Amino acid sequence: MIQVADRLKQVEEYYFSRKLREVAFLKSQGKPIINLGVGSPDLAPPFKASMLLRDSLEDEGANKYQSYQGLPELRDEVANFYKSHYNVSLSGQTEVLPLLGSKEGIMHISMAFLNKGDEVLVPNPGYPTYGAVAKLVEAQPVLYDLTEDNNWLPDFIALERLDLSKVKIMWVNYPHMPTGTNAPNKFYDEVIAFGKRHNILIVNDNPYSFILNDKPISIMRYNNAKDVCLELNSLSKTFNMAGWRVGMLIGNYEYISAVLKVKSNMDSGMFYGIQKGAIEALQCSAMWFVSLNSVYEVRRALIWQLADALNCTYDRDATGLFVWAKLPPHLKSEEFTDLVLKEHSIFIAPGTVFGSNGEGYVRFSLCEPEEVIEEAIARVK
């Protein structure tokens, strides 16, 4: 047997990759599984975006390798989108880097900025990829606590007490997944000042700002952000294009160039038709967001009923594509979700997937139609 690299010993297979295999097996045994575990939007992308993708197949050069930086029109459209939706001015040609989904950006940024032994501040609970990727590049994740008592925001006093001399990157993600917390203005000013004080690159991962959220915010809107911040964004949830794999990185030219150095050695551009479709999606009018959120609002009200039926509590002011719910006292997340899967054939995510501070919580996705959620409620009742 050929030995795998040592770095693989540091990480486990992604929870959802493992669990969805189990769910698929149960389905193949005839179990009528309802999947409320994952956040893969079931609704259609903007119609015109799909049509452009289809029609662009006949464009000359559609089959060729594409630019490592994406089409200039795509970069300009991202800049227009940031101006009209976040009131942030960007140069499309130097401050935008299209990505094959924002997830790959987490790896590229880590490879561009982390040396072996560097430390990375990672939210607990948070998106598991930040910590896993830090380990893959032989850096050290340092978990920072987010707790309900502090409204799932970082405690900067506690952070200042840490030895930050080896910390190079801090991952932040507001609106926050999995809790749906929105950060106040004060947070953005504080985190930028923190980054500047300690020479830490602050990366805001921002894929949920248009889901059930009236006030989309970009960290780039705040003073001095371009000095120490990067922002990841994505069309996956905003335009139901998760499988198309379109994301973007926003930041100053020097940081973007460093990431491009990595990326241009790893892929050979995004398929032309997908870029054309993405350009169209980014031009959607306000109506797109109104109709998308009207569907999610109805679903969320039903998920609240399901959570009630399971004796869970939740914050009605939370945003995003999930409902984050607290279990009755003393119940363990994974035991609870395994039981719900076994007894009701409903898959929900245990909070512990997102870190130890997720113990005692579960996450429901809004990516199933009303009638399916109604069926879930009926099963539990």
Ligand SMILES: Cc1ncc(COP(=O)(O)O)c(C=O)c1O
């Ligand atoms: C917090 C967060 N960041 C990033 C991603 C990756 O999104 P994508 O690669 O589809 O843009 C996800 C996906 O679920 C997420 O929840």
